[in-house]
Amino acid sequence: MIIVNEFEISNIPVIEMVEKDVTNKKLPLAFFLHGFTNQKEHGLMPGYEMARQGMRVIIPDAFLHGERKDESFSESKERAFWEIEWKTVHELPDIVDYYISKGLAAKNDVSVTGLSMGGIAVCMAMVKYPWIRSAACLMGNPNPLHFTNWLLTSKWQTDREELQVISPEAIDEMMKDFIPLTLQAFPEKIAGRPFYIWHGKADDTVPFSHMQHFANEVVGKDYARQVHVDFYEGYGHKVPLEVFKKMALFLASQ
Numbered sequence: 001m002i003i004v005n006e007f008e009i010s011n012i013p014v015i016e017m018v019e020k021d022v023t024n025k026k027l028p029l030a031f032f033l034h035g036f037t038n039q040k041e042h043g044l045m046p047g048y049e050m051a052r053q054g055m056r057v058i059i060p061d062a063f064l065h066g067e068r069k070d071e072s073f074s075e076s077k078e079r080a081f082w083e084i085e086w087k088t089v090h091e092l093p094d095i096v097d098y099y100i101s102k103g104l105a106a107k108n109d110v111s112v113t114g115l116s117m118g119g120i121a122v123c124m125a126m127v128k129y130p131w132i133r134s135a136a137c138l139m140g141n142p143n144p145l146h147f148t149n150w151l152l153t154s155k156w157q158t159d160r161e162e163l164q165v166i167s168p169e170a171i172d173e174m175m176k177d178f179i180p181l182t183l184q185a186f187p188e189k190i191a192g193r194p195f196y197i198w199h200g201k202a203d204d205t206v207p208f209s210h211m212q213h214f215a216n217e218v219v220g221k222d223y224a225r226q227v228h229v230d231f232y233e234g235y236g237h238k239v240p241l242e243v244f245k246k247m248a249l250f251l252a253s254q
Helices: 040-052 077-101 117-128 144-151 168-181 208-218 241-252
Strands: 002-009 012-019 029-033 056-060 110-115 132-138 195-200 227-232
Touching (some): 002 040, 002 077, 012 077, 029 040, 040 241, 056 077, 077 144, 077 168, 110 117, 117 144, 132 241, 144 168, 144 208, 195 208, 195 241, 227 241
Parallel strands (some): 029 110, 110 132
């Protein structure tokens, strides 16, 4: 039986999902990072599938989401999305260290998965943290700067003229800290680790074409020998249940 606990780690509200019989044992630690405007409860479905495979699953609320929606943020609205991403990536070690300190996890047995905004964070975490053992990116993006340039000129911003007047120089300045975390620029950071990538070919929210381009560049390279690309015809920005199951099985088999 899977049990679900809710508590805080370093002031971050999390959901923990784990098989009841192994609650107090050291287990593979797996994160699921939710999408934009979602909250940790949206990760229960993928969390359940990973917990069924023997992992201890942690689903944190992202900054400005869920129980953290009222946390203070004083910068410009176009910066908010990337501040969320930045905090998501940099909060991971605190949560990992919590479980290590309790003897419930090992630093070399951590998987990070995520969807949409969470998938973008996964790509950055793969660059930053060599201790991540395996990962899964569901309809994410490996290039923060490219995605930002696309986002600010896309159909999603047609009613927000104040965002469309940002100059290329301003975007570069806003995103400069993310360049070292860009998986598109440093794909060798995959370093042979198991990495499951899923994207719907009809996705125009986080464009499929961006991930397709990345996959075409890396597949076949030695550093990407354990990258598994799974593109679905006819799917937009929504992950079907079977993909959560496939992701969990992929991680468990590594």
